[in-house]
Amino acid sequence: MIDWKAVGLKVGIEIHQQLETGKLFCGCSSDMKGEPEIMEVVRKQHPVPSELGYYDVSATYEELRNRRFHYSVVARESCLVELDEEPPHDINREALEAALLIAHYFHSWVFDEFHVMRKTITDGSNTGAFQRTIMISKGGYIDSATVDGDLRVSLEGINLEEDAANILWKKDGDVGYGLSRLGIPLVEIGTDVIEASPEAVAEVAKGIGLTLRATGRVKRGLGTIRQDINVSVRGGKRVEIKGAQDLRSMPAVIEGEAKRQLDLIELSRAGLAHAVKRNGAIIRIEGGAKYLSYPLGNSTLEQEIRDMETVFILPLSMEIEGDDVVIKLGEGIESKYSLVEERLKEILSGPSEETRAVVSGARTIYTRPLPGGARMYPETDVPPISRPSLDLGPVPPPYYVVVNELRHRFSLDQSSAEELYVSPLRLIAEKALKETHLPPAYVASVLMGTLKSLEREGVQVSLLADWQLLSILKLVDGGYPKEAVEGLLKLVSERRPSDEEQLKALADSLVGGEVDLQKIIGEVMERDAQLVKSKGMGAYGAVMGDVMRSVRGKVDGKKVSEEVKKALEKALSTSSGRS
Incomplete structure (x- = not known):
């Protein structure tokens, strides 16, 4: 077991999170739906000096690799801006406002005016050999509950950037890139030095990711968030590790790099x-x-x-x-x-000082020297941007405080509570608790369980509006059978009622008119007479199941259960009296 304080472990985290908007400097879609290729452009890139006349070491290194880059141009998701054949358009205001909201969530001080910069990148991931980036705010912090105790980690600041093109293939030194991802807006959040265990660092990264998703302004899914970590030990150098995506393996990646540096110091x-x-x-x-x-x-x-x-x-x-x-x-x-x-x-x-990449599990590989400050210079095609006036409301409590509240209030495990914390369904759950008398655990089971089960079946639950979900929960609160909720959710997603009156009509059509429960129970008992005679009250499960299938959600399960038990007790009592 390594004593991390003794070896002077220092770690920094960089989170790159795509925003749920169109592209940053053009009107192209950011959906990445795999549109057909309309042409391929082939280029080579060469380093140029910065404003002060210096060459960035990483750019010079990339030139020595002598690679060619092939760019796949697709309809709707790329244009002449991505190809660097046309000046950037005005900044996407929705993306800028999302970045300001995120800065607000992290207590970061926002600048009054924003200046677009170019960052030299000659690995082919940007067609013009640069990435546009904007400093949005400075400082800030995140509070995290970790294995090392509660930590307040300071932030360097928050940037709004263009995402890079995505690698499609590599062959004989050439690299193929897709332009669908190039230009998608993302926020970059960098922490100050964290002096803690690798496990605690991973928990801080998790907290940043949860807080970002809680804003409701970021993309979800594979590849929409990327995590880089900077690692050093006493006597070592800062090493940036790209692609530390898996939070579960992040502690092992940090530990592996620390051990590598300690070995090289000894060597x-x-x-x-x-x-x-x-x-x-x-x-x-x-x-x-x-x-x-x-x-x-x-x-x-x-x-x-x-x-x-x-x-x-x-x-x-x-x-x-x-x-x-x-x-x-x-x-x-x-x-x-x-x-x-x-x-x-x-x-x-x-x-x-170098950049490395995770290649498998916790193992990393050298990719290039660590870039320096010589790669930044002003973007002269975009004028300064004034800070818009926005009412962002109060800063919410730390993520782990809210997660703990949700866990206890809705009787959820840690994973489900975290999922609800970042989900838009959280607002519906909160409203349901205020406007109905339903148990919190039932509300959570519908929103976190039933909807997920229906989605796996192919039901388009994403088409369900917030008011529709809340209305269905209110119907249940008013006596609508819980057993019919799953069917009603399916029906609403298909028919898409436009108001509560139409939704109520759908609910009534599903349940139908009055059900003669006693008659149905009698028919089932008669059909299952031999089973009841041989098993007595042990036949309850089979009888209950047959009755529920017959009423098809038209009667609340609790009421059905009570009446089935009464019928069984009566039948067994009559049989005992005869004998």
């Missing part, structure tokens, strides 16, 4: 950086063999060497000759040989 003390010798396609690390596991296994040094084959797209093999490690490079251009040599010296000198 750097051997002075092997000066023992790297290259002769064409052969690289020798003199005296490095003892720092590999033998037979070749999974030491940090060996994994870093093997990863270079993937990173630089260059076949290599590794052998041990006496005390030396010999790396033989496959056929490739001279610049790639130099990249491998420089990367080796970097590894043997200790941890470096």
